[in-house]
Amino acid sequence: MSSYDLIAITGVSRGLGSVLAQWFIDQGKTIAGCARSQQGIDELSARFPAPHSFRAVDVTSADDVRDWADSVVAQQGTPDLVICNASICNDASKRTWELSDEEFDQVLSVNINGTANVCRAFLPSMVERGSGTLIGLSSRAGRKGLANLAPYCAGKWAIEGLMRAIARELPDGMASIPMNPCDINTEMYRSNWPANAPSKPSPEEWVAIAGPYILGLDAQHSGESATVPLPGYVL
Numbered sequence: 001m002s003s004y005d006l007i008a009i010t011g012v013s014r015g016l017g018s019v020l021a022q023w024f025i026d027q028g029k030t031i032a033g034c035a036r037s038q039q040g041i042d043e044l045s046a047r048f049p050a051p052h053s054f055r056a057v058d059v060t061s062a063d064d065v066r067d068w069a070d071s072v073v074a075q076q077g078t079p080d081l082v083i084c085n086a087s088i089c090n091d092a093s094k095r096t097w098e099l100s101d102e103e104f105d106q107v108l109s110v111n112i113n114g115t116a117n118v119c120r121a122f123l124p125s126m127v128e129r130g131s132g133t134l135i136g137l138s139s140r141a142g143r144k145g146l147a148n149l150a151p152y153c154a155g156k157w158a159i160e161g162l163m164r165a166i167a168r169e170l171p172d173g174m175a176s177i178p179m180n181p182c183d184i185n186t187e188m189y190r191s192n193w194p195a196n197a198p199s200k201p202s203p204e205e206w207v208a209i210a211g212p213y214i215l216g217l218d219a220q221h222s223g224e225s226a227t228v229p230l231p232g233y234v235l
């Protein structure tokens with residue numbers, strides 16, 4: 001298992017990011033987390049004080065992401081693992097041409113540019129140190145075309161390309177990995193597929209498998225499309 005000590009995670013206010021942060025803290029890891037919700041960030045900061053840190057950051061702002069990354073590096077050090085988890089999904093009741101321009105653009109902006117902003121902000125110090133792993137949250141939607149999810153699919157296919165391209169740029173020993181978490185009963189899942197959600201694992205059930213799996217991802221997996229090994233999951 002990799003010796004990741006300092007882990008930066010985006011989208012920690014709920015869902016997979018929230019349970020990952022808590023699970024890593026339980027394992028003795030130090031977390032630097034962000035999400036947009038100030039209330040969520042205040043609750044996490046109160047619950048998990050220093051050496052952990054949480055900040056309200058919208059990943060679509062390259063400047064704010066760079067400020068956050070610079071302060072993490074200055075105060076906590078260069079992360080060993082960066083998990084680009086923050087993401088939104090479009091309204092899955094609509095077909096591609098029925099979505100508003102604003103919704104289409106917003107999904108691409110958060111899911112592609114937001115992820116790229118985080119990678120680009122943390123990579124200089126990680127590359128300078130010569131170690132570290134980036135994980136970008138992909139999806140079934142990053143490997144298949146799914147009806148009513150065109151912007152979400154486009155964004156997740158982009159994550160596959162982004163992470164695999166970065167993998168080819170990194171020095172030996174570092175890693176960049178797109179990872180499909182599988183289907184989990186989170187707010188994102190429930191809001192679009194309420195009927196299916198109860199049959200999916202809870203975030204807490206998921207993290208018991210995903211947490212150790214993520215800690216086992218390292219340079220030998222760089223550039224590969226990873227999938228959390230949830231029993232019974234079929235792509």
Ligand SMILES: NC(=O)c1ccc[n+]([C@@H]2O[C@H](COP(=O)([O-])OP(=O)(O)OC[C@H]3O[C@@H](n4cnc5c(N)ncnc54)[C@H](OP(=O)(O)O)[C@@H]3O)[C@@H](O)[C@H]2O)c1
Binds near residue numbers: 015180186188
């Ligand atoms: N759940 C599933 O079945 C499933 C399946 C495949 C892939 N995924 C992927 O797994 C990841 C986590 O999904 P989830 O189900 O946990 O989603 P979720 O419950 O909706 O949580 C998303 C998190 O991202 C944050 N976020 C959204 N936009 C942001 C922005 N612009 N800047 C910063 N933070 C932002 C949200 O916090 P704020 O609102 O406070 O910003 C929240 O903490 C996503 O990348 C998703 O695409 C999930």
